[in-house]
Amino acid sequence: MVMSTSQDPFTAPFGTLFGERMTVAHLNEGVYTYSGEASPVENFSLHPATHALHYGSTCFEGLKAHRQVDGSLAIFRLNDHANRMVQSVGKLHMTPPDAEMISTMIIDAVEANASHTPDPPGSLYLRPTLIGTLQNIGAAASPSTSAILYVLTSPVGDYFAGGVRPLTIFIETTTPRTTPQFGMVKSGANYVMALGPTLDAKRDHAADQVLFATGGDITETGASNFFLVDDDRIITRNLDESFLHGVTRASIITLATDLGYEIEERSVPVDELVAWAEHGEAFLSGTAAVVAPVGRIKLDGHDITVGDGQPGANTLRLREALTAIQVGKNPDPHGWLTAVSS
Numbered sequence: 001m002v003m004s005t006s007q008d009p010f011t012a013p014f015g016t017l018f019g020e021r022m023t024v025a026h027l028n029e030g031v032y033t034y035s036g037e038a039s040p041v042e043n044f045s046l047h048p049a050t051h052a053l054h055y056g057s058t059c060f061e062g063l064k065a066h067r068q069v070d071g072s073l074a075i076f077r078l079n080d081h082a083n084r085m086v087q088s089v090g091k092l093h094m095t096p097p098d099a100e101m102i103s104t105m106i107i108d109a110v111e112a113n114a115s116h117t118p119d120p121p122g123s124l125y126l127r128p129t130l131i132g133t134l135q136n137i138g139a140a141a142s143p144s145t146s147a148i149l150y151v152l153t154s155p156v157g158d159y160f161a162g163g164v165r166p167l168t169i170f171i172e173t174t175t176p177r178t179t180p181q182f183g184m185v186k187s188g189a190n191y192v193m194a195l196g197p198t199l200d201a202k203r204d205h206a207a208d209q210v211l212f213a214t215g216g217d218i219t220e221t222g223a224s225n226f227f228l229v230d231d232d233r234i235i236t237r238n239l240d241e242s243f244l245h246g247v248t249r250a251s252i253i254t255l256a257t258d259l260g261y262e263i264e265e266r267s268v269p270v271d272e273l274v275a276w277a278e279h280g281e282a283f284l285s286g287t288a289a290v291v292a293p294v295g296r297i298k299l300d301g302h303d304i305t306v307g308d309g310q311p312g313a314n315t316l317r318l319r320e321a322l323t324a325i326q327v328g329k330n331p332d333p334h335g336w337l338t339a340v341s342s
């Protein structure tokens, strides 16, 4: 087991340090039981027939607790993440936990690891996870009726150590990121599906990430949503079942509206992105990286610079608007923060 206390989250790679305590609940016969207390992070004992290992009955969430400028601690958009986890579990056809129980387990996990929360731009990254534990390799066509739900914590530094670096993205127009029935499930299955195209793009095009645009319409990258922005408007794909509805995405849309940008939620053809690159900005959004500027696009053998290739003013403005609320530097008019004791 890796302990976090002695290592520096600002130098360790993202996600490699863990808090010392976690919260755990068990699903049996349709009922989740949670003791109401955090316990030491330790290995689970899993039967080799465990359903999640064979038939993919697993999903997770990713959210953060931030040290506030006044020294207190707060979780960003707790309820939205808990609700999305309920949705993911439902789409795996397992008994979903109550969103309230998930929220309580997250709060308890944060409080138990409060002293390991790095100061901004670091944070305590929170990873609620569910694994189906039914011991039955014959259950390929039925859901797991038992499960472990747990909340692991990870002290993290700045995702972009050394400053916000513009990303190079490869546009994949043939292979989809996922299947229609899994677009809105936050699950490892989607990540492993995106892995092949991502490794190819890294090797063949020196890309950081793949933007999936099956049939010419942009959806998202392997783990983040996609935006176009200029001085007047922001554009992102409208919500449908084909992609994960990011909480960061929703936050950006709300903040951009507050700042007076016009919002366009609609389909975004790749051709429009190419034309947009001549004058506008593009960025990715997600909990881990917050807002990540796109500097270059690789498409059909072309190498396209977005704007001047550097992080744009509007992108940085939106990023700052979001992080200022997360750490309590600006007021929280939308009620996104949940205070926890530290």
Ligand SMILES: *Cc1c(COP(=O)(O)O)cnc(C)c1O
Pocket: 062, 186, 187, 190, 220, 221, 222, 223, 224, 225, 244, 245, 246, 247, 248, 249, 285, 286, 287, 288
């Ligand atoms: C988690 C995730 C995102 C980003 O969601 P946030 O709630 O903003 O962190 C986007 N796409 C996929 C596929 C994801 O798994």
